[in-house]
Amino acid sequence: MCNHNNSPASALPKNSSARAERVVEGGHLGPVNAALMPRYAGLSTFALLPQITEVPHADIAVVGVPWDAGVSYRSGARFGPNHIRQSSRLLRPYNPALDTSPFAQCQVVDGGDLALNPFNIHEAVEALEDAATEFSAQGTKLVTLGGDHTIALPLLRAVAKEHGPVALLHFDAHLDTWDTYQGAEYTHGTPFRRAFEEGIVDTEALCHVGTRGPLYGVRDLEDDRRMGFGIHTSRDIHRMGIDETVARLRERIGDRPLYVSLDIDVMDPAYAPGTGTPEAGGLSSLVILELLRGLDGLNLVGADVVEVAPAYDHAEITGVAAAHVAYEFTTLMARKIGGLA
Ligand SMILES: N=C(N)NCCCC(=O)O
């Protein structure tokens, strides 16, 4: 016989989701309490957080964009959001690296998926811009789980509507400032050229982090420089170290509104095999997480982690890495909202 009082995990149909006993800290509804409920049970939400419909207001929403119609090589990032959610069940509510309980500082939720048309890229890009704009109108900051890198463009458009041209830190193996692929302007290799052309990024404060691998030609770098991007390549960071890299990034960004876009392929394929365009010679998950923590106190207005393609993943290696990236993003935002940074 099971004792219902002491067994919150029991499968009572009566109130199964109501029995998902949640951590409540700082007056905010937090994740399912893994000390009381098996964390592998139930619906996958990011970090076992409540869904947006369970709270009156969300300060930060982690939203999925299951869409990958913009890829130039392996597809499958449309399955990224749910893979990251499933891989995020082990995240705990206190982040010792920044001495913060992000979900206690403000209301963080899983905002569900923004389902976009896979057959019409222009329509999808517009719909995402509209959806992201609605969140910002409600005072909700987004941490977006991709999806391929195309989605960074409409997300940037939405933050620029609120803040004007934003500083951009772009963590990626790739520049993603190419012009077109097969004549297409909206692809995962072109979002930041479009953003530059549209004037929605602050050309005084643009930087790629972790780039590497062969290019089409030296012109790629010349074009990129002309758009105002600085570059800390994977090799630079390996030689320079984390602290010096962080210092240079912070100097470039200052107190500008900052958007961080992180393509999971910035990590070496050993740390993130589940992605569509892998490049050897990348940074470890530790180095990337440390660089992100180094952004503490900056004015982070939006962030994404993109290009997780679970069909190429193993043992949730990539999913776990992406979940931790998103967790650091929520921590950075929550510290700012909660007045800790
Ligand atoms: N993974 C991203 N975002 N971009 C890769 C584009 C590489 C290429 O096909 O040239």
Ligand SMILES: [Zn+2]
């Ligand atoms: Zn990339």
Ligand SMILES: [Zn+2]
């Ligand atoms: Zn990319």
